[in-house]
Amino acid sequence: MTSTAAAEIREPTPGRSSGFVTTSALPELDHLFRLFVLTWDPRGASAQAPESTRAIGLVEALLERGARVAIVTEASLGALLPAVEASIAEEPRKRLYVAADGGAHMFGFDHRGRPVEIAPTADHEDVLSFMMGELARPFGIEPEDVLVVGEAFGPAGLADILEQQLALEAQMGPFAPSRDPTWGVVESGFDVAREHEIESLLTIANGYLGMRGSLAEGSSVSRPATFLAGAFEPSSDVSPVPELVIAPDWGRLRFTVEGEPFAVETTAMERHHRTLDLRRGLLLREGLGTGPGGHATRIRTAHLASLANRHLLLEAVEITPQNFSGMVVVDAVLSGDVKSGSGSSHWAGFAPRQGLVGPILVGETHGGLELALASHTTAADPGSLEMRCEREIGPVSAMERCTLHVRLGEPSVLHRVVGLFTSRDGTVPVQRVELLEREAAATSFGALLGEHVAAWQTRWRQSDVEIDGMPWIERALRFALYHLIATVQPHDPRCSIGARALSGEAYRGHVFWDTEIFMVPFYVHTWPEAARTLLLYRHLTLDGARRKAKKLGYEGALYAWESADTGDETTPEFVRSPIGEIVPILSGLEEHHISADVAYAIWAYAQSTGDERILREEGAEILVETARFWVSRGAVKADGKFHIDRVIGPDEYHESVDDNAFTNWMARQNLRYAVAIARGVGRAKAAALGVTPEEISRWEEIAARMYLGEDPRTGLLEQHKGFFDLAYVDVAAYSPRTVPIDVLLGRERTRSSQVVKQADVVQLLALLWDEFSPDARRKNFLYYEPRTAHGSSLSPGIHALVAARLGLLATATRYLEQTASIDLGNNMGNAAGGVHAAGLGSLWQAVAFGVAGLRTTPEDPETLIVEPTLLPGMRRVSLPMQLRGRSLRVHALPGAVEVHVVEGAAPIGLVVCGEAGARHTTRADPGRAYVARRKDDRYLAWEEIEP
Structure with missing residues (x-):
């Protein structure tokens, strides 16, 4: 490091400098930093020097909380490493960086805590840059979130600064945002044009209900809604259909500061941030x-829908006057004044009442669903806060005014x-909710919050994916x-x-x-119980599928294209276009x-879980x-093939087509599965x-006679009969575009063109990979990819998956980024209408099945094939995977792939591809770890390593 760089770090000026926070005294008290740059040699910790030992322990504590720490030292990494390994555990070490040799070399640490050089020669003339x-910058850390501490402080001063940061985080409690920006979604300010979109992104939910992340006090554009999962009432659309019940608004809070409302539209906001804490499930x-009267106030809130008790909802509010002492009023409201986006009021009436602990709002929908909401507001520290709460009961609301x-x-x-609680829960809702409130009143808020956070931690241990480098x-x-x-x-x-x-x-x-x-x-490989429950929904709605098939003149069961609670078809027969045109909808037919x-x-x-019980019943x-x-749906024609006419495939731009390849191939699989079940475990x-x-x-x-649309000359599948005869359109010529391509081309030209709305044949490749030869996979992807306009959020993630498997790195990267941005x-x-759940699931599939290359074969579901294709910039992809009762942890690296068999009752097979098409297989025992090292573009045989 040159003397100039040394002076910049070692002798900083107090306050903010070039955007960074540098310090020669304790930094400002109300800011949590995310990156700490420390000019320091922690080797003293190895000799148990007390202050160095304390400092490095605090470094580890910050790393565990998601902060990133960079140590700048004149020492070499080799000299420093023993102190790091002795003092900082492997998992938090992944967020530690060392600028060794005065900044000439920058090192990070991999999943096993081993050093990895990030750059062979850093520009040590400007270490901070x-x-x-x-x-x-790659992590979204702003300059004001970077704290630079020079060596002039010594270990004792450094420890004091780090200790203060941890104390501040503890003081903020649930209001403290994550120090790791990869675990948060932050929305700053208030943008009227984006508010509905933001409300969707910041939703809190627990499977029982979901609440959009709207402003607690509301605004002129707010669209608050709490959805009750599985409960439906008629909509008021042009073509009425069932819609999710909008429950009363339970999260509404109104603030009055010295007689003036505190709200983003009426208060001069110096700063305003909303953060979705993904790790803890908190909004x-x-x-x-500052209000019109000049009273400056800081308000913090935290909302959650408990994952530990799905009937429990929690809020915390912190109010800090900045330039006054006086009176603040907080209204905690339960409001039944809600309507759906279609304009429907689902509630026939409400009966607010006084409860034993707090106010209760009881309501009943037009369809007879009963609901009870109860609320109780208390001071976190009653001994130090002068507060008086009164209850107010209105026609459709119940409120505590504190x-x-x-x-x-x-x-x-x-x-x-x-x-x-609702009547769907099997008991009288008002009795259950009063009992819950009494139990909650006897439990500390911190304990309730802790149970929720612990439930999220359990799920993240089974789900979280790490992508080092992206x-x-x-x-x-x-x-x-x-x-x-x-x-x-899940239940x-x-x-x-x-x-x-x-x-x-x-x-x-x-x-x-x-x-x-x-x-x-995603659920199959991270939460099998939830996957099973989702599939049992289809069994509960099987009678609705039978009714639909019978109505259309077919046998058996045809599932609703759009399903609600009964399984009957709920696809609207028509919709009104933006210009008022009535457009028929054929998907349901x-x-x-x-x-x-x-x-x-x-x-x-x-196949993936080994659950034979579901196949028997x-x-x-x-x-x-x-x-x-x-x-009953198709027929054998003169060519001896079984044909399925007049359908819509995944590509919904082409309606009423014959022999859609996706439909026919998947129908053949359906028939094959039925044969296997009827002759096997499901014969009874x-x-x-x-x-x-x-x-x-x-x-x-019929499965053997199914028409499959294969062209023996080209190896291509024809998406549907006559597709190859349609006019070619250069989809790329219409990019970038802000409206779907069918709007640009017009409906009729789109139907007569080779323009594909979303993955159709490509979707088939992803699902039935082993049904196609390597040559057919590549040819079909390269043919259909440039013809696909991605008019659906379901499409780019599947293209990313298939492109990664085919080794098309640039294409896979482009589609992965597109999926991540949906x-x-x-x-x-259209994110204002809610997040795109299928797009979210396809992003996981693109990484797990595409980039990490994890799959099984129909012939051997007990063996995991691992064929990673890391994309440019990726240094590592790590993810958990459950397969056939085993819990695995997979690490895909540029030069190797590691698999840890964390739990399981029996060994599982692992396969990588070796040279000349050979496959290397091993039986991996529970509790052990294995590595296959890469040589050129192939892998060597598996070796056992230390877990």
């Missing part, structure tokens, strides 16, 4: 503003506990997994997942093939691949009835359903 480029808000006497600079904290994708993936975890009810088969999860009203909460094809795989999609998901779940019944549907159930040997033989024959970048333009 280098660190901002390498360690801050945080901080606002610092008056606080606040003092200058002193935070006043309130805790609110809300309980919610923090933007890592954060997007965590955002995706947060919503997938938050939106599933209630009456609830599936709608296309927009529990975050918005688009599609009215209806369930599509999105669930089985795009979301269920013709998009029949949904039945094969459900069958595929059941089979894939059973519920799954067997579904497979039998869907097979019966396909037999099949017999009970009246299946005869002749019927099984008929399924087998919601966080709103690149579909």
Whole structure:
């Protein structure tokens, strides 16, 4: 390091300098830093020097809380490493960096805590600039979140600064945002144009309900909504359909500061941030503003829907007057004054009342669903806060009005506990909610919060994916997994997942093939119990599928394209276009691949989990009835092939087509599964359903005769009959675009062109990979990829998956980034209607099945094939994976792949591809770890290593 660089770090000027926070005294008290740059030689810790030992212990504590720490030292890494290894555990070490040799070399640490050189020669003339480029900006860390501490402090001063940072975090409690930006989604300011979109992104949910992240006090554009999973009432759309029930607003808070409302639209806001803490499942808000009377106030809030007790909802509020002492009023409201986006009021009436602990709002929907909400607000520290709460009961609301006497600079904290039950829970809701409130009143708020956070920690241990080198994708993936975890009810088969999860009203909460094809795989490999429950929803709605098939003149079961609570078709027959045109919707009549999609998901779940019970009972019944549907749906024609006419495939730009390849291939799989079940573990159930040997033989024959659309000359699949004769359109010539391509081309030109809305044949490649030769996979992807306009959020993630498997790195990267931006970048333009749950699931699949290359084969579900394709910039991809009762941890590295068999009752097979097409296989024992090292573009044989 040159003397100039040394002076910049070692002798900083107090305050803010060039955006960084440098210090020669303790830094400002109300700021949590995310990156600490420390000029320090911690080797003294190895000799147990007391202050160095304390300092390095505090460094480890900050690393454990998600901060990143860079140590700048004149020592070499080799000299420093023993102190690091002796003092900092492997997991937090991943967020530690060392600028060794005075900054000439920058090192990070991998998943095993070993040093990895980030750059062979850092520009040690400007160490801070280098660190901002390498360690801050890629993670979204702003300059003001970087604290630079020079060596002049010595170990004691350094320890004091770090200790203060930890104390500040403890003082902030639940209001403290994550120090790791890859675990948070932050929205600053107040943008009227984006507010509905932001509300979707910041949704909190627990599978039982979901609440959009709207402002607690509301605004002129706020669209608050709490959705009750699995509960539906009629909409007021042009074509009425069932829609998710909008529950009373439980999170409403109104603030009055010295008689003036505190709200973003009426208060001059100096700063305003909302943060979705993905790791803890918290929605945080901080606002610092001054009202018309000149009273400056900082308000922080935290909201959560408990993952530990799904009937429990918590809020915390902190109010700190900045320039006055006086009176603040907080109204904690339960409001039944809610309507859906369609304009429907689901509630027939309310009966607010006084409860034993707090006010209760009891309501009943037009359909007879009963609900009870109870609320109780208390002071976090009753002994130090002067507060009086009164209850107010209105026609459709119940409220606690709490008056606080606040003092200058002193935070006043309130805790609110809300309980919610409905008649769907099997008992009288008001009795259950009063009991819950009494139990919660006897438990500390901190304990309730801790149970919720612990539940999230359990889920993240089974789900979290680390992508070293691509923090933007890592954060997007965590955002995706947060919503997938938050939106599933793992113990209630009456609830599936709608296309927009529990975050918005688009599609009215209806369930599509999105669930089985795009979301269920995530649950299968991280939360099998939840996957099973989602599939049992299809069994509970099987009678609705039977009714639909019968109505259309078919046998067996045809699942609703859009399903709600009964399984009957809920796709609207028509919609009104933006220009007022009435447009017919044919999906409910013709998009029949949904039945094969459900069958595929059941089979894939059973293969991946070893759950034969579902194949003996519920799954067997579904497979039998869907097979019966396909037999009645098509016919053998003069060419001797079985044809399925007049359908819509995944590419919804082309309606009423014959022999859609995706539909036919998936129908064939459906029939094959039914044959296997009826002759195997499900034969008793099949017999009970009246299946005869002749019927099984008929399924087998039709599967063998299925028209598949293969062109023997080119090796291509024709997406549907006549597709190859349609006009070619250069889709790329219409990019970039802000509207779907079918709007640009017009409906008729789109239908007569080779323009594909979303992955169709490419989707088939992803699902039935082993049905196609390597040559056919590549040819079909290269043919259909440039013809696909990605008019659906379901499409880019699947393209990323297949492109990664094919080794098309640039293409895979482009589609991975596109998928990551669907919601966080709103690149579909409709995130206001809720997050795109299928897109979120496809992002996980793109990384797990594409980049990490994890898959099994139909012939051997007990063996995991690992074929990673790391994309440019990725230094490591690590993820957990459950397969056949084993818990695995997979680490894909540029030069190797590691698999740790964390738990399991028996060994599992592992396979990598070696030279000349050879495969290296090993039987991996539980509790052990294995590595296959890479040589050129192939892998050597597996070796056992230390776990």
